[in-house]
Amino acid sequence: MQEREAAGVLRDTAAIRTPFYVVDETLLKKNLEILKDTAERAGCRILLAQKAFSMYSVYPLIRQYLSGTAASGLYEARLGKTEFGGETHVFSAAYRPDEFDEILNYADHIVFNTPGQVLKYGEKVKKAGKQAGLRLNPECSTQEGHAIYDPCAPGSRMGTTLSMLSEAGNFEETILPYLNGFHMHTLCEQNSDDLETTLRAAEEKFGAWFSKVKWLNLGGGHHITREDYDRERLIRLVCGLREKYGVEVYLEPGEAVVLNAGFLVTSVLETMENGMQIAILDTSAACHMPDVLEMPYRPPLIGAGEAGEKPYTFRLGGPTCLSGDCIGDYSFEAPLKEGGRLVFGDMALYTMVKNNTFNGMPLPSIVYRHEDGTAEVVRAFGYENFVGRL
Numbered sequence: 001m002q003e004r005e006a007a008g009v010l011r012d013t014a015a016i017r018t019p020f021y022v023v024d025e026t027l028l029k030k031n032l033e034i035l036k037d038t039a040e041r042a043g044c045r046i047l048l049a050q051k052a053f054s055m056y057s058v059y060p061l062i063r064q065y066l067s068g069t070a071a072s073g074l075y076e077a078r079l080g081k082t083e084f085g086g087e088t089h090v091f092s093a094a095y096r097p098d099e100f101d102e103i104l105n106y107a108d109h110i111v112f113n114t115p116g117q118v119l120k121y122g123e124k125v126k127k128a129g130k131q132a133g134l135r136l137n138p139e140c141s142t143q144e145g146h147a148i149y150d151p152c153a154p155g156s157r158m159g160t161t162l163s164m165l166s167e168a169g170n171f172e173e174t175i176l177p178y179l180n181g182f183h184m185h186t187l188c189e190q191n192s193d194d195l196e197t198t199l200r201a202a203e204e205k206f207g208a209w210f211s212k213v214k215w216l217n218l219g220g221g222h223h224i225t226r227e228d229y230d231r232e233r234l235i236r237l238v239c240g241l242r243e244k245y246g247v248e249v250y251l252e253p254g255e256a257v258v259l260n261a262g263f264l265v266t267s268v269l270e271t272m273e274n275g276m277q278i279a280i281l282d283t284s285a286a287c288h289m290p291d292v293l294e295m296p297y298r299p300p301l302i303g304a305g306e307a308g309e310k311p312y313t314f315r316l317g318g319p320t321c322l323s324g325d326c327i328g329d330y331s332f333e334a335p336l337k338e339g340g341r342l343v344f345g346d347m348a349l350y351t352m353v354k355n356n357t358f359n360g361m362p363l364p365s366i367v368y369r370h371e372d373g374t375a376e377v378v379r380a381f382g383y384e385n386f387v388g389r390l
């Protein structure tokens with residue numbers, strides 16, 4: 001599990017104050033090569049979903065491989081347009097009237113969540129010469145476990161269901177003329193077999209309209225760069241859509257772009273015992289890797305085993321006052337000691353974009369490890385970043 005890469009990271013960043021996120025250029029490029037190859041073979045375009053990763057100092061590199069960015073609103077659209085370039089696509093569950101014109105400046109594609117939003121803003125999009133899409137909800141749940149990541153769950157506000165379309169009156173006359181494409185986003189960390197299931201459901205419900213638009217955007221959640229991901233099936237599915245409906249196809253993965261391409265390096269501040277060994281780190285689950293508590297999941301820790309697997313088991317926790325600020329229980333060959341460094345894996349995605357200064361916690365620095373091993377501190381944070389948002 002990335003032991004070699006992590007050793008290199010530890011060596012090259014030894015002089016940098018912890019905690020910090022490291023994005024590794026070699027690992028990032030590996031993902032980007034896979035995505036570019038997939039896009040070329042499928043004849044589709046792949047965008048970076050900035051929601052997962054917005055470290056814009058590496059946008060010029062990513063731009064060499066991907067076609068543009070996907071944004072969730074004004075700020076991400078602006079960042080994508082100004083720092084990445086290429087195509088800028090925006091989806092928002094609802095747009096603010098006082099922001100819409102500015103979004104329109106940055107966006108090439110604007111995806112609406114409901115027929116009501118299309119009626120409200122469709123004319124503006126058309127007049128600006130931009131493209132509009134409607135997000136569909138195929139009501140086909142393919143994931144278990146992470147209910148908060150299931151846009152197809154009952155009562156979901158994400159996307160337009162078939163019955164919402166029917167209730168919108170004469171869809172073909174009132175809504176469809178504004179639309180250049182359809183959008184779907186129903187997956188989360190999933191393989192292409194679930195995409196196939198989803199497409200089958202979507203075609204059954206909405207397929208009659210697919211050939212009346214220019215593009216289909218299949219959203220994110222495709223774990224394309226994961227070891228066991230079936231890319232051949234994805235390519236087959238995308239080619240099938242293009243042939244059958246004459247559409248262009250977009251994918252907008254976030255996670256897959258930086259999957260396993262980043263780390264979080266932290267130091268042990270103190271150890272203690274309360275029925276078990278505990279280590280207090282200078283990083284916090286609540287502040288620096290909130291998905292650990294939200295999702296929840298146990299992040300990979302390089303060189304460590306499951307609790308009880310190696311001789312010394314420790315519970316790892318943050319320095320905050322939140323009792324539940326624990327990252328997990330891990331085991332080690334030797335006892336942890338003050339000053340020792342630990343490296344968490346897969347820490348580029350949904351970390352920098354979600355972290356916070358709860359409890360007055362400092363934010364981890366952002367480090368970029370170049371291919372030649374040079375570790376560059378891209379950003380360091382201080383008191384001003386805590387006080388400036390309060």
Ligand SMILES: *Cc1c(COP(=O)(O)O)cnc(C)c1O
Nearest residue numbers: 049052185219220221253254255
């Ligand atoms: C979250 C999201 C993505 C990216 O999802 P990943 O799971 O990070 O690949 C893409 N598109 C939309 C609309 C999203 O909400």
